Each structure stands twice: as structure tokens, then as C-alpha cells.
Amino acid sequence: MNFVIRAAAIAALFHITPVVVLVKRPDAVQSLLPGADAYTAREVHLSGRDAHRLHEAVDWSPEDGVVVFYAGTAGSTAVGALEFVRVDTPHGPIEVAVGFTPQGAVRGVVVTKATVEMKPWVLEAVAAGLTDHYRGLKPGGEAPGGAAGIASRVGSLAAYVAGEVDKGVARALAAYGAFYNHVRA
Amino acid sequence: MLYDLRRADVRIKWLVTGLLATLGLSYLFGAVMVALYAGFTPQSVAATYAGPEMSMAMPPETTMVVQRPMSMADFAGPEVHTVDTNLLIQDTHVHVPMYGLIAAALGVVVAGLSLPRRRALGLIGLLFAAPWLDFAGMWLTKLASPRFAIVTLAGGWAMAVAYLVVAALAVHQMWVSPERG
Numbered sequence: 157m158n159f160v161i162r163a164a165a166i167a168a169l170f171h172i173t174p175v176v177v178l179v180k181r182p183d184a185v186q187s188l189l190p191g192a193d194a195y196t197a198r199e200v201h202l203s204g205r206d207a208h209r210l211h212e213a214v215d216w217s218p219e220d221g222v223v224v225f226y227a228g229t230a231g232s233t234a235v236g237a238l239e240f241v242r243v244d245t246p247h248g249p250i251e252v253a254v255g256f257t258p259q260g261a262v263r264g265v266v267v268t269k270a271t272v273e274m275k276p277w278v279l280e281a282v283a284a285g286l287t288d289h290y291r292g293l294k295p296g297g298e299a300p301g302g303a304a305g306i307a308s309r310v311g312s313l314a315a316y317v318a319g320e321v322d323k324g325v326a327r328a329l330a331a332y333g334a335f336y337n338h339v340r341a
Numbered sequence: 342m343l344y345d346l347r348r349a350d351v352r353i354k355w356l357v358t359g360l361l362a363t364l365g366l367s368y369l370f371g372a373v374m375v376a377l378y379a380g381f382t383p384q385s386v387a388a389t390y391a392g393p394e395m396s397m398a399m400p401p402e403t404t405m406v407v408q409r410p411m412s413m414a415d416f417a418g419p420e421v422h423t424v425d426t427n428l429l430i431q432d433t434h435v436h437v438p439m440y441g442l443i444a445a446a447l448g449v450v451v452a453g454l455s456l457p458r459r460r461a462l463g464l465i466g467l468l469f470a471a472p473w474l475d476f477a478g479m480w481l482t483k484l485a486s487p488r489f490a491i492v493t494l495a496g497g498w499a500m501a502v503a504y505l506v507v508a509a510l511a512v513h514q515m516w517v518s519p520e521r522g
Contacts, residue, residue: 174374174377174378174422175422180417181416181417182413182416182417185413185416194410195410195411195412195413195415195416196408196409196410196411197408197409197410197411197415198406198407198408199406199407199408199409200404200405200406201400201401201404201405201406201407202400202401202404203400203401203402203403203404204400206404207400221400226411226416244427248428335404
């Protein structure tokens with residue numbers, strides 16, 4: 157019986173719950189590229205060397221070695237670009253949308269997906285103003301510090317998930333800085 | 342036989358009924374979860390487990406860019422829930438022991454049924470084989486070919502059928518036609 161109880165406890169502890177959509181992608185796009193009426197997907201297929209460089213910098217290998225930026229324009233005016241970055245955690249994946257202004261600064265961050273288990277932690281962190289801490293960050297500048305910024309106002313699990321969002325923003329910044337404007341189509 | 346659910350004390354019958362009802366509820370929600378995240382067709386299961394890893398290309402010599410126009414509708418397109426290798430390792434580690442315990446619990450129920458020995462052995466074999474098929478299908482779909490998604494579907498249906506057979510026989514023998522005296 158002891159074995160059964162321990163097995164059930166381990167299963168409950170390590171079980172990854174399904175991913176749920178917190179903010180639909182179109183809503184995230186409208187929020188991060190306000191006013192845009194045309195969009196372009198810019199798929200950067202990384203060479204082995206660049207993929208290794210990115211991995212060394214932010215401990216991240218994008219899926220299939222492809223980083224996708226979505227650029228938005230309003231008429232002939234650039235509105236900015238955004239990335240959807242996935243962060244794998246022991247509790248399952250989260251997805252973070254990071255939007256940039258045409259000048260290359262972070263315009264905003266939206267957590268678009270999380271597991272059922274992490275959803276309340278994400279909502280608590282966001283309600284505490286997590287995403288405000290990323291605004292204005294630029295590639296190569298200050299590291300994302302959302303988790304530290306809200307640590308005193310939230311529980312430990314919300315602070316933990318904020319650290320994972322920090323990772324997503326750091327990855328988006330590294331990819332944007334290295335590949336958005338420096339590789340020509 | 343010492344252990345016979347037909348003649349068992351009503352407390353044992355009540356315990357087995359509670360176990361079957363609880364497992365039935367979890368199976369029901371398991372089916373809803375499969376419908377939400379993987380689907381019941383070989384194509385949808387293959388899309389969940391095979392993922393992009395099946396068609397992974399070599400990285401280019403130099404980093405290159407491909408651009409294409411997007412519409413808002415493209416952002417809203419259906420997204421396929423995928424299970425990558427790391428997640429499947431974790432899922433296997435967690436689910437297989439639990440499936441084993443569930444099969445064992447149902448197997449204990451089968452041992453108390455009035456069934457010919459061969460049928461009982463076959464039913465217990467099916468209880469354990471079904472989760473093996475389920476996970477073998479997932480791994481084969483990921484590592485060998487998306488065509489093996491059918492094995493996962495077969496495993497899932499086998500689990501459902503085995504549960505229903507055990508539950509129907511147990512309820513019938515315990516409550517509908519228990520042995521008198």
C-alpha cells in the first residue's frame with residue numbers, strides 16, 4: 157500500500173498538465189503591433205554556428221533551428237516586430253510573445269500559453285505588473301528582471317514563473333539583436 | 342475458490358464498485374482530454390506525436406531568411422498540440438507506472454469473477470497489453486513512422502474495451518446475479 161501511495165504522489169508531482177491558451181495569438185499581435193494592417197513572417201533559418209552561438213548566449217535552441225519574427229506595418233510605416241518564444245519548464249511549456257518597436261526596444265510582453273497548473277501563477281504574476289518591467293529593454297542592454305521586480309508582491313510560485321518569463325524575454329532579445337536586422341532576405 | 346466476487350461480503354462488493362466507478366470517471370475525462378489534445382484519428386495522433394522532428398532538415402551553411410506575407414487569419418489558424426521527445430519521456434515515466442497500477446487493480450477484480458481460467462488470463466493480459474500498445478505507438482510514431490499512430494489508437498480503445506468488459510461483468514456478477522446462499 158505504501159508503494160501505491162508513493163507512486164501516486166510521484167505521479168501527481170511530476171504530471172505535466174495540458175497547455176491552455178491565455179491570450180489568443182491574434183489578440184497578442186494586435187496588442188504588440190498596434191495599428192498594423194499588414195504583416196510579414198520573417199523566418200530566420202540558423203546555420204549550425206549561429207544556432208550554437210544563440211544556445212551559448214541564452215541556453216535556447218529554437219524549434220527546427222528557425223527563429224520567426226512577425227513584422228507589422230501600417231501603410232508604409234513600420235510598426236515593429238514580435239516573436240513567440242517557448243520556454244520549457246519542469247511544469248510544462250509556456251509561450252511568451254515579445255513585441256519590439258521599430259527602434260528595437262521592447263514595446264510589450266504577453267504570456268500567451270501556459271499549462272493548466274501554471275496558469276494561476278502566470279495570472280498572479282501578470283496582475284502584479286510583471287510585464288511592465290520589460291518595457292523599453294533593448295538587445296545587449298539590461299537583463300530582464302521581471303521576477304525580481306515583483307518578488308515582494310507575489311507568492312513563490314508566481315515569482316518562479318516570472319523567472320521563466322524573464323528567460324523567454326531574454327531569448328527574444330538575444331534573437332532580435334542578433335538576427336532581425338543583421339540577416340538580409 | 343476463496344476469492345469470489347459473487348459470494349463476497351457486501352463491503353467488498355461496495356469497495357469494488359467504488360473503484361470501478363472512480364476509474365470509469367477518470368477514463369471518461371481521459372477520453373475528453375484525448376479529444377481536446379490529440380484527437381481520435383490516426384492523422385491527429387500522428388501530428389501530436391511525430392511533430393516536426395520527423396522532418397528535421399540539416400541546418401544551412403549560412404543563416405538565411407525566408408519572408409512571406411501573413412494575414413491576421415494566419416495567426417488565428419488552428420494550433421496542433423505537440424508532444425516532443427522530452428515530454429514523451431516524462432509522460433512515459435509518469436503514466437506507465439500508473440497504468441500498471443490501474444491494470445493491477447482491475448486484474449484483481451477479474452481474479453474474483455466467475456470466468457473460465459483462459460478468459461480471465463486473456464482479460465488480465467489485455468489490461469496490461471493496452472497501455473503497452475498505447476505508449477509503444479507513441480514512441481514508434483515519434484521515432485519510426487507516423488503510420489504507427491494507429492497502434493496508439495488501438496491501445497487507447499483496448500484500454501476502454503477492457504475496462505468496460507471488467508466493469509460490466511463485475512457489476513453483473515456482484516449485484517445482478519449474485520450466487521444465492
